[in-house]
Amino acid sequence: MTKLSVNINKIATIRNARGGLLPSVTEAAIKLEEFGAQGITIHPRPDERHITRKDVYDLKPLVKTEFNIEGNPHRPFIDMVLEVKPEQVTLVPDGEDAITSNAGWDCKKHLGFLQNVIAEFKNAGIRTSIFLDPNPEMVQFAKETGCDRIELYTEAYATNYPINKEEAIKLYIETALEAQKHGLGINAGHDLSLENLKYFADNIPNLLEVSIGHALISEALYMGMENTVQAYLKRLAKW
Numbered sequence: 094m095t096k097l098s099v100n101i102n103k104i105a106t107i108r109n110a111r112g113g114l115l116p117s118v119t120e121a122a123i124k125l126e127e128f129g130a131q132g133i134t135i136h137p138r139p140d141e142r143h144i145t146r147k148d149v150y151d152l153k154p155l156v157k158t159e160f161n162i163e164g165n166p167h168r169p170f171i172d173m174v175l176e177v178k179p180e181q182v183t184l185v186p187d188g189e190d191a192i193t194s195n196a197g198w199d200c201k202k203h204l205g206f207l208q209n210v211i212a213e214f215k216n217a218g219i220r221t222s223i224f225l226d227p228n229p230e231m232v233q234f235a236k237e238t239g240c241d242r243i244e245l246y247t248e249a250y251a252t253n254y255p256i257n258k259e260e261a262i263k264l265y266i267e268t269a270l271e272a273q274k275h276g277l278g279i280n281a282g283h284d285l286s287l288e289n290l291k292y293f294a295d296n297i298p299n300l301l302e303v304s305i306g307h308a309l310i311s312e313a314l315y316m317g318m319e320n321t322v323q324a325y326l327k328r329l330a331k332w
């Protein structure tokens with residue numbers, strides 16, 4: 094079964110546009126879980142452009158499914174995650190001024206750093222996942238970091254899906270098979286949508302979790318949150 098974790102960054106983006114409390118990220122998380130979301134993902138960034146540190150602490154006691162915190166593991170982020178203790182932390186090598194995440198880890202180059210950071214989280218009992226480009230050759234280095242899972246960075250899949258879906262998914266299948274061989278769990282995310290999710294979920298072996306925010310929250314503007322979450326769950330259903 095593939096779990097749907099809803100990324101609520103965009104709820105915070107709208108809220109921050111006015112500097113008030115509307116819409117509430119905590120209420121959104123509660124409702125999303127009521128509507129069937131199997132996890133809540135946030136990606137607090139140092140500039141707090143959407144999710145703030147306060148949101149991270151406010152959400153912790155409210156999330157009843159699986160809390161996944163994504164981010165670049167600089168010291169303040171590491172300390173916050175160790176304090177909050179979510180079920181999962183996903184490490185993403187965000188550039189300082191990137192609009193959004195735009196690459197996976199070079200695990201070979203950053204091996205020592207990732208090993209140390211992952212050991213800290215593992216000692217605290219937090220499951221670790223690292224954001225990875227679809228590149229089977231990177232998987233053995235990912236394994237050496239000590240992480241539990243990889244998160245496949247699906248931007249290239251989403252971009253190429255409308256052009257040639259078989260070609261778009263090829264490297265992702267190869268990377269997932271390699272990950273499986275090394276005993277790593279497989280998550281995926283970035284630009285997944287109602288349009289491209291089913292084909293991805295049907296073709297990636299042992300896909301444990303997808304985290305979806307931008308498209309899902311956008312689609313919810315037209316369809317409502319409950320309908321949208323249900324539509325995503327249908328795309329993930331195997332029957």
Ligand SMILES: CC(=O)[C@@H](O)[C@H](O)COP(=O)(O)O
Nearest residue numbers: 102136163185193194282283
């Ligand atoms: C790692 C990943 O792909 C998502 O977390 C994405 O980066 C969302 O972040 P933004 O909402 O800031 O674009």
Ligand SMILES: NCC(=O)COP(=O)(O)O
Nearest residue numbers: 100282283284304306307
């Ligand atoms: N890890 C990916 C994520 O949380 C959501 O990415 P997106 O759907 O907002 O592109």
